[in-house]
Every structure is written in C-alpha cells, then in structure tokens.
Amino acid sequence: MGPDSSYDAETVAQVGEFGLIDRVTSGRDHSAGTLLGPGDDAAVLAAPDGRVVAATDVLVEQVHFRFDWSTPRQVGRKAVAVNLSDIAAMGAVPTGLLVGLGCSPETPAEVIDELAAGMWEEAQQVGIGLVGGDMVSAQAVTISVTALGDLRGRVPVTRAGARSGDVLAVAGRLGWAAAGLAVLGRGFRSPVAVVGAHRVPEPPYAAGPAAAAAGATSMIDISDGLLADLGHIAAASGVGVDVRTDQLPVPQRLSEVASALGADARHWVLTGGEDQALAATFPPGAELPEGWTAVGAVDEGAGVTVDGREYEGGSGWEHWRR
Amino acid sequence: MGPDSSYDAETVAQVGEFGLIDRVTSGRDHSAGTLLGPGDDAAVLAAPDGRVVAATDVLVEQVHFRFDWSTPRQVGRKAVAVNLSDIAAMGAVPTGLLVGLGCSPETPAEVIDELAAGMWEEAQQVGIGLVGGDMVSAQAVTISVTALGDLRGRVPVTRAGARSGDVLAVAGRLGWAAAGLAVLGRGFRSPVAVVGAHRVPEPPYAAGPAAAAAGATSMIDISDGLLADLGHIAAASGVGVDVRTDQLPVPQRLSEVASALGADARHWVLTGGEDQALAATFPPGAELPEGWTAVGAVDEGAGVTVDGREYEGGSGWEHWRR
Numbered sequence: 001m002g003p004d005s006s007y008d009a010e011t012v013a014q015v016g017e018f019g020l021i022d023r024v025t026s027g028r029d030h031s032a033g034t035l036l037g038p039g040d041d042a043a044v045l046a047a048p049d050g051r052v053v054a055a056t057d058v059l060v061e062q063v064h065f066r067f068d069w070s071t072p073r074q075v076g077r078k079a080v081a082v083n084l085s086d087i088a089a090m091g092a093v094p095t096g097l098l099v100g101l102g103c104s105p106e107t108p109a110e111v112i113d114e115l116a117a118g119m120w121e122e123a124q125q126v127g128i129g130l131v132g133g134d135m136v137s138a139q140a141v142t143i144s145v146t147a148l149g150d151l152r153g154r155v156p157v158t159r160a161g162a163r164s165g166d167v168l169a170v171a172g173r174l175g176w177a178a179a180g181l182a183v184l185g186r187g188f189r190s191p192v193a194v195v196g197a198h199r200v201p202e203p204p205y206a207a208g209p210a211a212a213a214a215g216a217t218s219m220i221d222i223s224d225g226l227l228a229d230l231g232h233i234a235a236a237s238g239v240g241v242d243v244r245t246d247q248l249p250v251p252q253r254l255s256e257v258a259s260a261l262g263a264d265a266r267h268w269v270l271t272g273g274e275d276q277a278l279a280a281t282f283p284p285g286a287e288l289p290e291g292w293t294a295v296g297a298v299d300e301g302a303g304v305t306v307d308g309r310e311y312e313g314g315s316g317w318e319h320w321r322r
Numbered sequence: 323m324g325p326d327s328s329y330d331a332e333t334v335a336q337v338g339e340f341g342l343i344d345r346v347t348s349g350r351d352h353s354a355g356t357l358l359g360p361g362d363d364a365a366v367l368a369a370p371d372g373r374v375v376a377a378t379d380v381l382v383e384q385v386h387f388r389f390d391w392s393t394p395r396q397v398g399r400k401a402v403a404v405n406l407s408d409i410a411a412m413g414a415v416p417t418g419l420l421v422g423l424g425c426s427p428e429t430p431a432e433v434i435d436e437l438a439a440g441m442w443e444e445a446q447q448v449g450i451g452l453v454g455g456d457m458v459s460a461q462a463v464t465i466s467v468t469a470l471g472d473l474r475g476r477v478p479v480t481r482a483g484a485r486s487g488d489v490l491a492v493a494g495r496l497g498w499a500a501a502g503l504a505v506l507g508r509g510f511r512s513p514v515a516v517v518g519a520h521r522v523p524e525p526p527y528a529a530g531p532a533a534a535a536a537g538a539t540s541m542i543d544i545s546d547g548l549l550a551d552l553g554h555i556a557a558a559s560g561v562g563v564d565v566r567t568d569q570l571p572v573p574q575r576l577s578e579v580a581s582a583l584g585a586d587a588r589h590w591v592l593t594g595g596e597d598q599a600l601a602a603t604f605p606p607g608a609e610l611p612e613g614w615t616a617v618g619a620v621d622e623g624a625g626v627t628v629d630g631r632e633y634e635g636g637s638g639w640e641h642w643r644r
Contacts, residue, residue: 060460063458099378
C-alpha cells in the first residue's frame with residue numbers, strides 16, 4: 001500500500017526514525033508561543049489564558065484518504081485542517097500541533113517529507129507549527145494530529161448553549177468536498193474546484209473566534225455534514241434546529257456538477273461532510289460577523305428539520321456504520 | 323487480527339462510533355482541572371502555570387503490543403503510562419489525556435471497553451482522565467495518546483542542561499520489561515514479576531517533578547534503553563555520560579531469570595527499553611530526592627560510556643531499523 005508513484009528509492013527504514021524526525025522538524029519557523037519545540041520528551045507551549053483547548057483527529061489511509069486521489073502534501077494539509085477547525089469551533093486560536101505518524105518501513109521517505117510539508121503549510125496559515133509527536137511502524141499510513149489552542153479570555157463556545165429564538169448561521173463552504181468525492185468516485189479528476197475541495201478543505205479559521213466574540217451561543221465544526229452535526233447541537237442544547245432552504249446558498253458551481261452527474265446539489269450542501277465549515281447559533285438580533293450567513297433558526301422542538309420537516313435522504317457519516 | 327478470545331459477539335460496528343465514545347467516557351470522574359470533558363469539538367483543561375506541556379506516543383498492534391501476550395486492559399495502561407512518563411520527564415504534572423483510537427469494525431466492543439478501562443486505571447493513578455479523542459476504522463488496533471501537563475511554576479527540565487561534574491541518577495525499574503519480553507519470546511508466561519513489567523510499566527511518576535524541584539539539570543524518560551536514551555542527553559548537552567556498573571543495581575530477580583535463559587541481566591539493565599524509568603543529572607553535591615539512585619557521572623567527553631569505555635553489545639531500539 002501507500003503512494004507508489006515515482007519517488008526516490010530511499011525509504012523510511014533507510015533514513016531511520018531520528019533522521020526522519022529531524023527532516024520534518026528542523027529549519028522551520030516556530031511561533032513565539034512555542035517555548036520548547038520538537039526533540040525533547042515533550043513540548044512546551046504558552047497558554048496565556050490559563051486554560052488550554054485540545055482536540056485529536058485521526059486519518060487512516062484508505063479510510064479517510066487515498067494516495068491515488070490526493071498527494072501526500074494534500075493529505076498533510078487536510079490532517080491539520082480538520083484539527084484546527086475543531087479549535088476554531090470552540091472560539092479558540094490554535095497554538096501548536098503534535099503529530100503521531102504511523103507508516104511502513106518501505107514508505108518512500110519523500111512521501112513523509114511531503115506529508116510534513118503539507119502539515120507545516122496548513123499550520124503556518126494560522127501562524128503555528130508542529131511542536132512534537134511520534135513516528136512508528138504501521139501497515140497503513142496513519143496520521144493522528146492533536147491541536148492545542150488558547151481562548152484569549154473568552155468563554156469556550158460549546159454545542160450546548162443554543163436557545164429557542166436564536167439564529168442559525170454557517171461560515172465556510174458546504175457540499176464542495178462531497179461534490180469532489182462524487183466526481184473522483186466516477187473516475188473524473190475535474191472540475192478542479194470541487195476535487196480540490198475534497199483534497200484540502202478551506203476551513204474559515206478566523207470565523208470561530210469572531211463568532212465567539214460576537215456572542216455565539218453554540219458552535220460546531222461541520223465534518224460529518226450540516227444536518228448530522230446540527231443534530232449534535234440540537235441534542236446537547238435540548239432544542240430543535242431548523243434549516244431554511246430559501247436562506248441556504250447552493251453555489252452555481254455545485255449545481256452544474258450535480259447536473260452533470262445526475263446528483264442533487266442541495267443534498268450535498270445539507271449532508272456533505274469534510275468541508276470543515278462552522279455552524280453556530282447567535283442570539284436574536286445579534287449582528288453576524290463577517291463570513292457568517294444566517295440559514296435557519298432554533299426552536300423549542302427537538303432534532304434537526306429542513307423547512308420545518310424531517311429531511312429524507314440520510315444525514316451523515318458515522319465510522320464503522322456505512 | 324486483534325484479540326480473538328472469548329468476547330461477546332457485539333462488535334464495534336454494531337455499537338457504532340458515538341455509542342462507543344459514550345461507553346468509554348461516561349460515568350467517569352473527571353479531575354477538577356477538566357473544564358470541558360469529552361463530547362464537544364475540543365476539550366478544555368486548566369493550565370494554571372500559563373504554559374502547557376504536551377507529548378504524543380503511538381502504539382500499534384503487532385509492533386508495540388500483541389494481544390496474545392497482553393490483555394486489552396494491560397495495553398490500555400501501557401499506552402497511557404508511556405505518555406505520562408514523558409510529562410514526568412519534563413518535571414511536569416499531568417492534567418489530561420486525548421486518545422486517537424483506530425480499530426477494525428469487527429473488533430469486539432468489549433475489547434475497546436477493556437482498553438479504555440486500562441487507560442482510565444492508569445490515568446487515575448495520577449488523578450486525571452481521558453478528556454477527548456477520536457475513533458476511526460483501521461486495520462490494526464492503533465492507539466495514539468496525547469498527554470498534557472502543567473509545570474507548576476518550574477522551569478521545564480530538558481535533555482540539554484547536563485554539565486561536566488553532574489551526578490547521573492535513575493529512578494524506577496530498569497531491565498524488567500526486557501526480561502519479560504525475553505521470557506515471553508521463549509514461550510513462557512512466568513515469572514509474573516518480569517512478564518508483568520513488560521505488559522504494564524510502573525513509571526516513577528512523582529520522581530519527575532521531585533527531580534525538577536531538587537534542581538535536576540537534565541532529564542529523560544527511558545523508553546529505548548538506558549544507554550540509548552542517555553545518548554540523547556549527551557548529544558543535547560554536549561557532554562559525556564559515564565555509567566558506573568559498581569553503582570548500577572542489578573536486581574537479584576533479573577539475575578535469576580537471566581541465568582535460566584542463558585542471558586545477561588546487566589545487559590537488560592543497560593539496554594532494555596519500555597520500563598519508562600527516568601534518568602536525570604543533578605549538580606554535584608545535590609541531595610537526590612526519594613527514589614533516585616546515583617549510577618554515574620557527567621564528564622567533558624562525548625557520548626555514553628560504561629566504566630569509562632564504550633559499551634559493546636548494541637544500545638537501543640529505533641523504529642524501522644531492527
């Protein structure tokens with residue numbers, strides 16, 4: 001398994017664990033908050049708020065990504081993006097990443113270099129770095145990323161604070177990764193816009209802290225699909241959440257792709273995962289920060305509805321149940 | 323693969339991701355420092371020091387453990403122990419754990435329950451809990467643990483501060499896990515003392531912060547073997563480290579096992595990994611805290627020596643190079 005394209009012959013086994021760690025961490029710019037970076041038993045990061053926000057996500061080859069659909073660099077970016085998005089969804093600002101990486105001894109070392117380059121690329125979009133981790137032997141490439149963040153004095157925005165009467169809003173792209181996956185699944189490589197969205201999400205990192213500052217009552221990272229993830233807000237908050245299709249943007253580009261594939265673009269927007277958009281609820285009358293669009297409302301019911309009715313057509317993705 | 327003993331028929335796929343997360347996290351006692359536990363996009367932990375210490379270790383089935391040699395509960399304890407030991411090696415006190423767990427859909431759910439029970443058992447030895455994580459499909463059972471810790475106002479003890487003239491000391495057990503591995507490798511299941519040491523290390527958690535408080539100039543967690551890990555202190559500090567065999571305790575029990583197997587007990591003590599003991603250097607004349615034993619000295623040379631000479635017989639373990 002693993003990417004079997006035209007890489008140099010040098011394998012992970014030849015470079016060795018310590019050589020590889022050196023290759024993926026040395027010569028990088030660490031943030032001011034990185035008090036002790038890679039190379040010791042543990043890293044030390046500044047936590048000026050006196051609290052630390054932490055999230056872990058694991059990506060496994062053939063389950064979460066395929067090297068015939070994505071380059072190692074794209075996989076690295078995505079592995080970091082899904083974690084940074086979790087930090088943003090609490091209203092926090094990321095401070096550093098730890099990476100647990102498993103791969104077979106026969107993996108070309110260049111693949112790991114490229115994975116790491118992608119991770120650094122995404123991390124540096126928010127001004128942070130890889131501060132620690134572990135490298136081990138494994139059959140499939142397995143990437144476990146832990147992101148840490150700082151609340152900057154704000155209350156963390158959980159899934160549990162939505163109240164009846166609140167406005168439901170989203171930030172970031174919805175349905176694009178699902179469209180890309182559908183295209184790749186049919187054997188196509190374009191349009192690049194949707195295929196690229198599947199390969200590397202573009203989470204609206206700044207929208208999370210902005211929503212927290214604007215008084216968001218609840219927030220979640222949309223990784224399993226809008227309706228599925230709103231279900232977590234509804235359950236945790238003990239409310240109903242209604243999505244209004246007349247408010248929900250369905251991009252022209254997705255409609256074109258859907259029509260070419262005989263698919264339903266709105267279904268992608270409602271149920272597609274992996275775009276790492278954010279959904280949040282705001283008190284009635286609150287001014288939504290830049291990048292946020294109102295798409296529905298919170299009511300006294302239970303669960304998630306679309307235009308007041310149950311949505312028929314499946315609503316998400318749960319590991320092991322497919 | 324996976325443990326195929328007499329478990330209930332219910333699989334991970336049948337319980338589902340969210341059901342399983344609920345089973346391994348609900349009804350547990352969280353520490354006072356756990357401001358937001360599992361169930362949201364990220365966890366929030368207190369970081370009273372204003373800095374956070376973080377380490378990640380990954381354990382893979384058939385690489386780091388075998389379910390025919392260890393129970394899932396023992397594997398869970400070990401996965402947590404190796405991480406907590408990294409936090410101790412900085413002189414910090416652990417505050418919480420995040421766990422990224424991969425397993426196949428066919429894994430009996432009870433195996434995951436037991437793994438989690440072992441993790442909680444070890445975590446609660448130091449008064450902390452599992453505050454977050456992720457569960458995904460994977461071929462082999464893969465456990466990625468991230469431990470966070472607090473420095474309580476102390477300077478982190480790195481590998482880089484050893485100075486010529488310092489005293490070298492160790493805390494915890496050395497060679498026991500290697501003896502256990504040798505026993506298991508020959509097909510035996512006893513003596514229980516050494517086999518148990520391979521299955522679940524007993525890191526001297528309190529010895530790390532105690533060494534920091536006593537002014538330790540450098541410290542490391544011994545996971546690859548005493549000589550191999552002292553090599554990191556020698557390299558990072560730019561010094562030589564000499565182990566004196568007349569000071570180094572070789573437990574009677576290990577000598578007995580070695581003699582039964584035709585092996586060398588001192589070799590296990592010098593090179594055996596996975597006991598998660600701690601090694602540290604202290605300024606000359608410093609009073610060693612409880613649990614610490616002087617076993618050598620720091621000099622102006624380079625690298626690691628035993629009684630002033632290079633040790634012949636291999637010195638450690640590096641992934642991918644075996």
